[in-house]
Amino acid sequence: MALTLGDTLAVLLPTDDETAFLAACLHSGARAGAAWDRWRSARAASEAALREDLVPRRALLPLLSRSATRNGLDIGGGLLAAVRAAALREELRANRFRELTAEVLTLLQRAGMEPSLLRGAALAATVYPAWELRHCHDLDLLVEPSALNRATRALLDVGSAALPASPRAPGSVLLCHPSALQVALHVRPFAVPYYAVSVERFTRDLRPLAVDGVPAWGLSLEATVVHVLGHASTSPSRHNLRWVTDIWHLLAAHPGLDWEAIVELLGACRLTLPVFVMLEYVAQFGMPIPAQVLAQLEAHAARVPRAAEEVALGGAHASARGRLRNLWASTPSWRARARIARWLVAPSVGYMRSAYPVPSAWRLPWRYVQRPARSIAGKLAEWPGTAAARPDRRRG
Numbered sequence: 001m002a003l004t005l006g007d008t009l010a011v012l013l014p015t016d017d018e019t020a021f022l023a024a025c026l027h028s029g030a031r032a033g034a035a036w037d038r039w040r041s042a043r044a045a046s047e048a049a050l051r052e053d054l055v056p057r058r059a060l061l062p063l064l065s066r067s068a069t070r071n072g073l074d075i076g077g078g079l080l081a082a083v084r085a086a087a088l089r090e091e092l093r094a095n096r097f098r099e100l101t102a103e104v105l106t107l108l109q110r111a112g113m114e115p116s117l118l119r120g121a122a123l124a125a126t127v128y129p130a131w132e133l134r135h136c137h138d139l140d141l142l143v144e145p146s147a148l149n150r151a152t153r154a155l156l157d158v159g160s161a162a163l164p165a166s167p168r169a170p171g172s173v174l175l176c177h178p179s180a181l182q183v184a185l186h187v188r189p190f191a192v193p194y195y196a197v198s199v200e201r202f203t204r205d206l207r208p209l210a211v212d213g214v215p216a217w218g219l220s221l222e223a224t225v226v227h228v229l230g231h232a233s234t235s236p237s238r239h240n241l242r243w244v245t246d247i248w249h250l251l252a253a254h255p256g257l258d259w260e261a262i263v264e265l266l267g268a269c270r271l272t273l274p275v276f277v278m279l280e281y282v283a284q285f286g287m288p289i290p291a292q293v294l295a296q297l298e299a300h301a302a303r304v305p306r307a308a309e310e311v312a313l314g315g316a317h318a319s320a321r322g323r324l325r326n327l328w329a330s331t332p333s334w335r336a337r338a339r340i341a342r343w344l345v346a347p348s349v350g351y352m353r354s355a356y357p358v359p360s361a362w363r364l365p366w367r368y369v370q371r372p373a374r375s376i377a378g379k380l381a382e383w384p385g386t387a388a389a390r391p392d393r394r395r396g
Helices: 010-011 016-026 031-039 047-071 077-110 119-126 145-154 221-234 234-239 242-253 258-269 272-285 293-302 306-317 324-331 334-345 349-353 361-382
Strands: 138-142 173-176 182-186 208-211 214-218
Touching: 010 272, 010 306, 010 324, 016 047, 016 242, 016 272, 031 047, 031 221, 031 234, 047 077, 047 145, 047 242, 077 119, 077 138, 077 145, 077 214, 077 306, 119 138, 119 208, 119 214, 119 242, 138 349, 145 173, 145 182, 221 272, 221 306, 242 272, 258 272, 258 293, 272 293, 272 306, 306 324, 306 334, 306 349, 324 334
Parallel strands: 138 182
Antiparallel strands: 173 182, 208 214
């Protein structure tokens, strides 16, 4: 029964301190004020210390600035000025990002392609009240596999530079536009092979949208929910918390989602287990997730196969907070701990095929041999005093 891993997968979720900060940014009235007071009281009172603690959350400061105005948060004059200055910088940055997004879309359309906008750009253009409220640092596009070479060539022809392929996004092409904007062309919705689903299935019901007057396409609202949460469940960058603000604004703008379609798509992508854990959190945070949907997902999550459980563990492990000691410490059940140990020592074939894709089936046993050796080598490299851990003193 996979639900014994519920506490383990809690490493996917924001901490209590992060939840307080999110509530201060997103909630209204007294609830936002109480959340801000809770976040502020948990740290040093000096303005300099508070400003330092806001640095890791600078991408969310436009939301905090907006909340301060709407809810009268007691932020303090000097700190409020710094928050508003950060929001202004983000507004200028968002304006430039929007212009470049429109430019890239126009270029690809002239080459006969209509890719789908993903994540940041799509959400900023549709569900956030303003572009600057959703920090975007690169442009993610979903293209048909047959159109990948054509899209790549169109961008190279205007002076874009090819970047090294990311091991976390196999099959994708990364390019640096002459403006320095990074453009990622994806041929599948999720990088993790176990969550593979065809582009055709994921783009069945596209929505029209526009970026600075340039027409474009976005995923359906239901596919967007699945994509945002599925991506966050495997991404080391989920600690930036934008997945929470994305779902918040999506649900606020479109309360009438087809939840049955979401449940069905989660099953097709084999994402039910990790996304159930995340949806349970957002419901507790105050988002309108129907109770019957959570109950349905809980029942489905309890019956996922071993490979799905282990791939979810791998996704939880893919961040600093998901280090093995944190996974172990967050798991009170010895039954679940035994399954973590089994995943480490003798993972399922389904997990291995996803985590270590090999061109030929006969190479898979060799991956079983390599896996513990690589794990031990990685731990030794982190251990103080080892050659790998010591700084390179040859550099001046």
